[in-house]
Amino acid sequence: MFSVLQMQSRTKALFTSYCKDWILVVVVLVAFSIVDQLEPFHRQFSVRDVTIQHPFAKQETVPVWLLLTLSFLLPMATMGAIAVFQRRSYTDLHNALLGLFLAQSLVLIVTDSIKIAVGRPRPDFLDRCLSLYDNANAGIPLDQLNNPVNLLSNSTICTRTDLLRDGFKSFPSGHSSFSFGGLGFLSMYLAGKLHLFDERGHIYKSLVVLAPMILAALIATSRVADYRHHWQDVTVGSFIGFFFAVFAYRQYYPSLASNKSDRPFSPRIREDFLPGGSFLGIGSGSNDNNGQRYRDDAGDDDDTRVALDGPSHHSAENESGIGFGQFFRRDRTDESLTGNGHGGPNKNVVGTESRLLPV
Incomplete structure (x- = not known):
């Protein structure tokens, strides 16, 4: 009887300790859903700006569902398998999942807030605005467009509105930040488990650790090829994602330079x-x-x-x-x-x- 009560006390103490973390993660995700509904700033633009004259790609190389699979479900499944079947540690499983959720929630709220505040037009903005490459459906040829005298144009000249809101959310790249947030966290996790920086120089360890980062880089660069983002958007988005991946990882795991880097921090x-x-x-x-x-x-x-x-x-x-x-x-x-x-x-x-x- 005493052991049962003791177990219940431990369980309650552990739940209370980490409950605040999970609640804050949920709060951040709820805040993201609210911020995402806000109208982005409509920045002025020039119809002669060649960087926003690219065609709108109806098929993306990495759609949202594939991004979620590669950058969230894949890291979660990989770390879960290692923690349960190889490490045999519930502490490791919990810390890995909590760290991943923390990283991605921070990535989402920060990236979307900057997008809405900056309001930078995407590379395919004019096609979203005026159907430049759809002349059969009242598209306006580029050679017929002109800016006001000594002024820049604004969104009031747009004849197409269904894609306009998302057209002002170019900076930074959400695909880039989300991919580096999830896959960057996975890379850190693998580096810790393999003792990457043990000063013994195993190439196979580097290849395993860099594989998620290479995948994240491919996802990020696909946004440039799809004319969804400028290269600056991808660069800054990738930095944001990896920054929060490292930040979240170090909340629950030691430094990669530690000789105990494969161990999660102890329960609080x-x-x-x-x-x-x-x-x-x-x-x-x-x-x-x-x-x-x-x-x-x-x-x-x-x-x-x-x-x-x-x-x-x-x-x-x-x-x-x-x-x-x-x-x-x-x-x-x-x-x-x-x-x-x-x-x-x-x-x-x-x-x-x-x-x-x-x-």
């Missing part, structure tokens, strides 16, 4: 909520009350141990397999953030400066 619950006793295979010795319990997230490592104020007494043979308890497992800290406070050789004692400990 107090020490007394961490499972102990037979639940984690930890002995009930007297030192457990005074020392800080600490556990690897992956249960099959040879060097998994419990950090106490003295030598470790935990055996790897007591590791439990996949189960709900893995969600509570503590992850090892980077060696640069651990120590016994006295400069001694004991690297298993968790220091007060560790980022991986809850505060």
Whole structure:
């Protein structure tokens, strides 16, 4: 009975800790849906500007459904498979999904807000506005267009309105930011799991890590080929996406330079909520009350141990397999953030400066 109540307390504490994160992600997505309904700024333009005279492509190389599949569902499925079947870690699964949702929600709200505020015409804007390449349906030939004397034109000259609103949302590229947000996060995730920067130079690791980035770059450049965006839109959009991918990743994972880069940060619950006793295979010795319990997230490592104020007494043979308890497992800290406070050789004692400990 006591163990059941203890489990319920841990579950409640964990849910309360991360519930705020998920709620904020949902709030950002709701805000994006509201902002997306706003009318973008209608920037003035010149009908003689050759950069906005391209034809409107009815078929996109990467439509929205394919963008969602490649930049969101693919990273989610890949990280989920690695976390569940290879890492066997619910903490890793949760952190990966939360980080991906955070990155993409921030990408959407920031990209769309800039689009609406700037109101830059797309490369195919004049065709959207005046049907330049559809003369059979009252299209206006380009040679008959003129700007007002000493002035620029505005959207009031447009005879076509069904595509006009989206025509003022060129900067920055949403496809580019979304693709680099999701696939960039996946690239960071793979780099951490493979220890890309372990200073041993494995080419296969670089190829695996760069594959999502190459796919993101192909998606971004397709927007230029489709005349949906200028090259500046794609460049800035790609930077926005990758920036938030790195930002979101570092909220829940160590630096790629860390020798523990394959480990997610520990659950944000107090020490007394961490499972102990037979639940984690930890002995009930007297030192457990005074020392800080600490556990690897992956249960099959040879060097998994419990950090106490003295030598470790935990055996790897007591590791439990996949189960709900893995969600509570503590992850090892980077060696640069651990120590016994006295400069001694004991690297298993968790220091007060560790980022991986809850505060």
